[in-house]
Amino acid sequence: MAMQAGTEAHQRMLDVVEAMKHQDGALLPILHGIQDEFGYVPAESVPVIADALNLSRADVHGVITFYHDYRSAPAGRHVLKICRAEACQAMGGEAMAERAEDLLGIKFHQTAADNSVTLEPTYCLGLCACAPAAQLDGQLIGRLDEERLREIVSEVRL
């Protein structure tokens, strides 16, 4: 995507920054806004944000790379997050995580070759009383089992 000054994408970036820059501690809300808009935080947004907040580009880059949520490249069409924390481990979550890798043919932090899905670990969705837990895009899933996992795999490949 071309994001140089004057392009439509650049304008969208400016709009997000402009709408949020006046609040105290604006950087995280701006980065969330950029990621909501583009699906990731494009490198081209760094100078735009730095300029608006009177920060150095290194400052902005440092914040983006600190947090797990901000992506430097777009994810697949779907994002499947599987919880890998203790309560889910206690209910066979690790076996589910391995099955997910097998069924999708990718490892964690990877996106399928057909761009259908990105597989990510998460450390707790607060669904520890109905573990193992997962999240497919916005949808929360409790008591994940082989059957549900197979449904998810066929769903994301549609």
Added chain:
Amino acid sequence: MSLKIYVPRDSAALALGADKVAKAIAGEAAKRGSEITIVRNGSRGMTWLEPMVEVETPAGRVAYGPVKPADVASLFEADFINGNSHSLWLGDPEAIPFFARQQRLTFARCGLTDPLSLEDYEAHGGLSGLRKALELAPIEIVKQVTESGLRGRGGAGFPTGIKWQTVHDAKATNKYIVCNADEGDSGTFADRMIMEGDPFVLIEGMAIAGIATGATKGYIYIRSEYPEAIKIMREAVAIAQRAGLLGWNVLGSPNMFDMEVRVGAGAYVCGEETALLNSLEGKRGVVRAKPPLPAIEGLFGKPTVINNVISLASVPIILDKGAAFYKDFGIGRSRGTMPLQIAGNVKHAGLFEAAFGMTLGEIVNEIGGGTATGRPVKAVQVGGPLGAYFPESLFDTPFDYEAFAAKGGLIGHAGIVVFDDTADMLNQARFAMEFCAIESCGKCTPCRIGSTRGVETIDKIRAGIEPEKNLALVTDLCNTMKFGSLCALGGFTPYPVMSAITHFPEDFAPVPMREAAE
């Protein structure tokens, strides 16, 4: 008036299909011409019964669960809207033994009311704490909280009233109330449940904190892994602003207090209070050295009360019923109630609010009903990823800050994760180090480097490479991390690691020996 049917909108209920159940009920009711209103309440906390549907009958609420969309037609067939019998019939939800044994103070309304109805909130005792606070001098409010014995429910257990006193006494143009809703510990979900099930109680608690300390602005920092809680809290704040509960004149008083919701970005360490403050300021979530304490120099360098969700949500009832009422619950220096979160491999998983003092064994076996798999309990991790693993031989430990510390553990945010005998404690110790390595903010060396070296050394033990020497090395490393780290991430990772080594030494024996033993 049409009949009310309650279908929870709590994340756990949603994860188990509550939206589909609500849709099926609406569809079936329309088909049959039954006039019903579906209320999306919070959860009562009996997660193994979710989605738990309740109907309001003249004789009181009647529950059914766990309900699947396919059960809905038969529920109507059985005339469940009048509370009639069905195979999923549970009767009065408050008479279910798991619920009836609780002492619900903080969670009194959770699951009972419509979370986004301020009228419902007030009708069930909401806002009376704030109204009483508005009649008191700020220092009197602080005194009530101090006298109640309330300690930080986020994990550290620091007396809430002392924090408030410090901020009250500080002189500054701006002061802040920050609510730490970055509930990242596995096995904990009490913050999420109260935000989704009774958001106004948190808003009320923060407003009281503001009035008590002279702070006029509040922030609720919610982790991004909680999309439903974020949505509900944002709506609740907007409702509170429109109703004059927040703003220039809180409930028509001369006191100003307003707040907003901020969203984290997936960094566990931001649950540490100073890292959270940096994150709120728009910086990397790196831990700050203390002193200065946040109560003196906190958010944007100003005096800041930073409290956990449950601490703040417990304040309204303290102000309403008085410090003595709250203090009457509990034992020793652990006063009041604690929402226990019983999770992992356990039959009756869910939220159980009770006074301090029950033993760990009672919680796991009597309340939780043992493991979900039916196998023997091997270990129970109390207090999240930084909490110790307890073996069955320590099940007589009473749930109390000091009693757990005396046994080499911590109660933390009261998450209790049960493991059956298939758990490999070497794996769990390795995971604790790995998690610390993934989430370390990188500021201090023991945590940043120690965690990675810890993983490598535990791998060597597993591979049978000089196991005794490496076990001694891990112990030494844990000692360095415990005393040399800046915050609880590096400082408490030794708890799960050392408790696994101490209580389950057989799992750390070299592989050939472990095989021979089996």
